[in-house]
Every structure is written in structure tokens, then in C-alpha cells.
Amino acid sequence: MQRKNSPAVDSTIAPQQGITRDGQPLSYNRAPAADLAPWIARLYVTIVQAPADYTLSCGLFNDTACVRIQLAGEWTAEAATGTERYGRAAIFFGPQSRRMPVSVTGSFTSIGMAIRPGACTALQGPRVGDFIDRLVPSGVVGTPSDRLLDLFAPDASSEEWLESLEGQLRKRVEHLGGSLPDPISSRFEEITFRDPGMSVSDAAAECGVERRKLERVVSRDFGMAPKQVLRRARALDMASHLRGVADAREGEEIALRYYDESHLIHEFTELFGMSPRQFVKTPQPILTLALESRQARRLEALHRIEPGQSRPWE
Structure with missing residues (x-):
């Protein structure tokens, strides 16, 4: 499908980190410190x-578990367990199998750490398969919400906040050897x-294991079957x-991963809750932020780019 310019971010809100050439919002996001790259x-x-009474309705769709520290904003998410509401809190999000509707009222500040597949297993954290499309307080990963919130001084820079978060994980890694x-x-x-169009059998061969073993490992560390993950x-x-x-x-390579347009429309609508055409027409800054970071x-x-290098869409 040929991409048309997506609608620019709603002028009611003002992303502090700026926007792309197409007017899409940006976050400050970066790769982890080298010593933490196996886990983060x-x-x-x-x-x-945003105005105090302004509610932004959008969605999230992440392929990894995440720890999100919400320093400001009143958040609502439609999770597998029903409607969840959080203000200032540290939250563990499991991976999402499809777009999760979320909304936030007022200005918001969010700090996050996406966790690599297998890291929760290695660091004796939660079993990610138990948290697909769910969110719970951060105590499930060993650090209560209040303790995580205390790490972030209000007057610190974005980079200082991320270094504090890295420091917390570094302690966990060291504790577990x-x-x-x-x-x-x-x-x-x-x-x-x-190559997410690869067959599961070919993926197993590339990983050097039998298909059944790949299915067991992926189910454990991604929380979903390999075919669903791809x-x-x-x-x-x-x-x-x-x-x-x-x-x-x-763009052309991405489109050719689908057999034809009907295949694209069917799969995309099932996962995002709207057709590709509707997706292009609908402003959704929170989801776009997550997609850009990924x-x-x-x-x-x-x-294809080095950490810190300018990205093609900037």
C-alpha cells in the first residue's frame, strides 16, 4: 500500500521532543548502555x-514487555483484565498481541524501558506469557512503584532520568550474576x-534448532507462538x-510481505482494529511514538544506522 502523509499531530498538544518531517510526534529515545544491551x-x-481538561484517546502496540514510569497525566487503558486507571505510578506492561486502546488527560510525562525477549526469564522476572495485553504495578519485576518513582528528580534532564533507570536494572543484573x-x-x-515473512520452519533452521524447540523457547520468552510473533x-x-x-x-519491501491488499487489510484490521486507510487518516500520537522508538x-x-545517528524520518 502506498503511504500517504499521515495527519500532523493535534495542535492542542505540544511534544517537547519535537516532530518528524511529516509532523508526527517524537520522544527522546535511545539504545541502552552497552553493558545492558542484552536485557534492555x-x-x-x-x-x-496539553490543557488540563484535554483527553487524548489513542492506543499502544508494543512487541516487548515494558516498565513505564508515569510522572504526570491521568491514564486509562483497556487491557485484557478490563479498564485500568493510573495516575502517577510505575507500571509493568506485558507485550501486546494487538492494539491496546489508551487515553490520557492533561499534560503527561512518561519514562520507559522496553525489555528484550528472554530478559525476564534470565533475570527471574515475571513469565511474560501471563501478562500479554495486561498491565500491573511494577512490584512484579521486583521494584515497588514508590521506589521507582523516587529515582526521578523533577528538575533532572531526560538523560539523567534514563541513567537512573539503567542504574536500577544494573543492580538487578549484578545481583543475578x-x-x-x-x-x-x-x-x-x-x-x-x-524478515518477519519467514516461515516458522525456516526460522527454526536459521536458529539451529528443531521447530518444536523454537516454539517452546519463543512461547516462554515472547509470550506468544512464533507465527503470532512474526x-x-x-x-x-x-x-x-x-x-x-x-x-x-x-516501503515496497514491507508491502510485499503481504500476498495482496486483501491479505493486508484482513491482518491489519484484526491487529489494529481499523483498516490501513483508516489508520492513515486517524491521528494517534501515542502509538506513533511507540512505533518510532521501535x-x-x-x-x-x-x-542500518548507528546509535545516535539521525533517523531517516527526522
């Missing part, structure tokens, strides 16, 4: 100014970035392309 996928800070994620999960994660990755790349936060040179991580993981 991405770190971000999002600060958006630096136990690493399963290399099968790490290899499969790379496949989801490079299907989700394909849709997230397409969504990023449609929102203008992907490398435009990949694409930056993806391009860095595939060595």
Missing part, C-alpha cells in the same frame, strides 16, 4: 504539554526485524511505514 531493548522519555537471555530468543528477535512484527513494520516513521526506502531500535539492531 530501548529507553525513552516522552513529555507532552549477569544471567543472559537464551541465544535462541535473541536470534529469533533479529529475524522478526529482518505476524505482529510484519504489521508493526507496516504501521510504522503508514505513519511515516520507517525508512521510506523499505523502528529506531530495529534499524540499529540491523546495523
Whole structure:
């Protein structure tokens, strides 16, 4: 599907970190410190100014578990367990199998850490399969919400906040002796970035294991079957392309991962709750922020850009 310019961010809100060439919002997001790269996928800070009575309705769709520290804003999410409401809190989000509707009232500040597949297993954290499409207080990952909130001084910079979050995880890693994620999960994660149209059998062969073993490891560390993980990755790349936060040179390749337009419409609608055409027409800044961060991580993981290098959509 040919991408048309997505609608610019609602002028009612003001992202502090700026916007893309197409007018889409940006967060401050970066790769983790090198010593934490086996466990952390991405770190971000999002600060958006909005009127106190303004409610932004949008969604989230993440392929990893995340710890999100909400310093401001009144949040609502439609999770697998029903409607969840949080103000100032630290929350563990499991991976999402489809777009999760969320809304926030007023200005908001969010600090986050995306957790690589297999890291929860390696660091004796929660079993991610138990938290698909769910969110719970951060105590489930060993650090109560109040303790995490205390890490972030109001007058600190975004980078200082992320360094504080990294420091907290570094203590956890050291306490557990630096136990690493399963290399099968790490290899499969790379496949989801490079070629999510690959068959599960071919992915198993590339990982050097039998299909049944790949299915067991992926189910444990991703919380979903390999076929679902690949299907989700394909849709997230397409969504990023449609929102203008992907490398435009990949547009044709991304579209060709679908057999035809009806295949695209069917899968995309099932996962995002709207057709690709509706998706392009509907402003959704929170989801776009998450997609942009994932694409930056993806391009860095595939060595198409270096950490800190300007991204194609900027």
C-alpha cells in the first residue's frame, strides 16, 4: 500500500521532543548502555504539554514487555483484565498481541524501558506469557512503584532520568550474576526485524534448532507462538511505514510481505482494529511514538544506522 502523509499531530498538544518531517510526534529515545544491551531493548522519555481538561484517546502496540514510569497525566487503558486507571505510578506492561486502546488527560510525562525477549526469564522476572495485553504495578519485576518513582528528580534532564533507570536494572543484573537471555530468543528477535515473512520452519533452521524447540523457547520468552510473533512484527513494520516513521526506502519491501491488499487489510484490521486507510487518516500520537522508538531500535539492531545517528524520518 502506498503511504500517504499521515495527519500532523493535534495542535492542542505540544511534544517537547519535537516532530518528524511529516509532523508526527517524537520522544527522546535511545539504545541502552552497552553493558545492558542484552536485557534492555530501548529507553525513552516522552513529555507532552496539553490543557488540563484535554483527553487524548489513542492506543499502544508494543512487541516487548515494558516498565513505564508515569510522572504526570491521568491514564486509562483497556487491557485484557478490563479498564485500568493510573495516575502517577510505575507500571509493568506485558507485550501486546494487538492494539491496546489508551487515553490520557492533561499534560503527561512518561519514562520507559522496553525489555528484550528472554530478559525476564534470565533475570527471574515475571513469565511474560501471563501478562500479554495486561498491565500491573511494577512490584512484579521486583521494584515497588514508590521506589521507582523516587529515582526521578523533577528538575533532572531526560538523560539523567534514563541513567537512573539503567542504574536500577544494573543492580538487578549484578545481583543475578549477569544471567543472559537464551541465544535462541535473541536470534529469533533479529529475524522478526529482518524478515518477519519467514516461515516458522525456516526460522527454526536459521536458529539451529528443531521447530518444536523454537516454539517452546519463543512461547516462554515472547509470550506468544512464533507465527503470532512474526505476524505482529510484519504489521508493526507496516504501521510504522503508514505513519511515516520507517525508512521510506523499505516501503515496497514491507508491502510485499503481504500476498495482496486483501491479505493486508484482513491482518491489519484484526491487529489494529481499523483498516490501513483508516489508520492513515486517524491521528494517534501515542502509538506513533511507540512505533518510532521501535523502528529506531530495529534499524540499529540491523546495523542500518548507528546509535545516535539521525533517523531517516527526522
